[in-house]
Amino acid sequence: MATILHIDSSARPGRSDLAPHGSHSRRLTARFIENWLQHRPDDTIMYRDVGANPPAPVTGDWIHAAFTKPDQREHWMQDVLAESDMLIDELLKADVIVAGVPMYNFGMPAQMKAWIENIVRVRRTFGFDRSRGTIPYWPMVTDNKSVVVLSSRGDYGYNPGERIAHLNHVEGGVFTPLEYIGITDHHSAAIEYDEFADTRTHQSIMTAENDTAKIVEKLVAQHGT
Template sequence: MRSILRIDSSARSGTSAENRFGSHSRRLTDRFVARWRSHCPDDPIVSRDVGASPPKPVSGDWIHAAFTPAKDREAWMGEALAESDELVDELLSADIIVAGVPMYNFGMPAQFKAYIDNIVRVGRTFGFDRSRGDVPYWPLVPEGKTLVILSARGDYDYGPGRRLAHMNHVEPGVETPFAYIGITDVHRIAIEYDEFADQRLRASIATAEEAVDKLVRKLARPEAHATAA
């Protein structure tokens, strides 16, 4: 049994499968969860909608509290870190993190950046020790976790090696901090052509949905894929 943490960050409510103005990234996270339930109905799934309820941005008080050793914290520091602690606990409890992260102006939504700033925590998800010299940081998140990034873009050709890859700061911007805390097994799937709203968008949706189905089968039944390989 594995636990799934689903995170949605689109400002759009609903999915594009339900109405034309719905979210494509929510469409993919919806599909991932539905397909996962069909394979592993008893696995726990936790949903966190930072698009609808964004975490509070990191503040000066938050930084002060986070870098104060737990034994030395005052009461207000615990309050300042309470939301962050909840988010970190969810992350650490999950085996697979499914993140719906659409592209907004070439990067991730501010809501998801606030989430990242809350889960990259000294003493909880990464370690820090000046006595280690030039490499004072190390990841604290246990090995074995998987990150699935499900995205959507208005234009096209943002994938690795493609025409606009150099302008894509979504997946790289998500993968870097997650790798920093110890999560390096990453899968990417994206819908493109949203702003064109033509057959190319429909084809991209179909391709992305097929890729989600294939990925779920691979992750849900790794032993079958290992045998096939």
């Protein structure tokens, strides 16, 4: 059996296929889960809505606690890191992470960034040792996980090689830190033309849903044994 960590980060509370002002990214992640369960109904789905309930941002106390060796931490340090520990434990249980990450001002929502800041952590998901010389860092998430980013964009042309690809910091903003901790299998799909509200929007939705279904088929074959 596989375990899927389903994350939504949109500030919009509903899905665009069910609510007039709903979220496209929530729509895509829901479709991903629905398609996955059609193939493997007994797999485990963990759900976290960071859009509605964002993790606490990293603070000076958090940094102090994280860089203190576990056997030297005071009780308050353990309390400060408790949410981070919970989020990391979820991540480590998952075989596939599917995240709905809409584009806000060319990057990910702050809620999603807070999740990333909490799961990229020394001694838990990456190692650091000065004695290793010029490359003192190494990834600690060594099992074969996959991450899927399902996004939405008001404009169009953000895909690699297209007219404004250089302005897109969503997928890279998620994939880069996750690759740093050891998750290197990346997949993505996105709805564009949202602000145009015309036939191009509807066509983009259909294309993104089809792309999402293809990602599911690939990952079911990859993780479904």
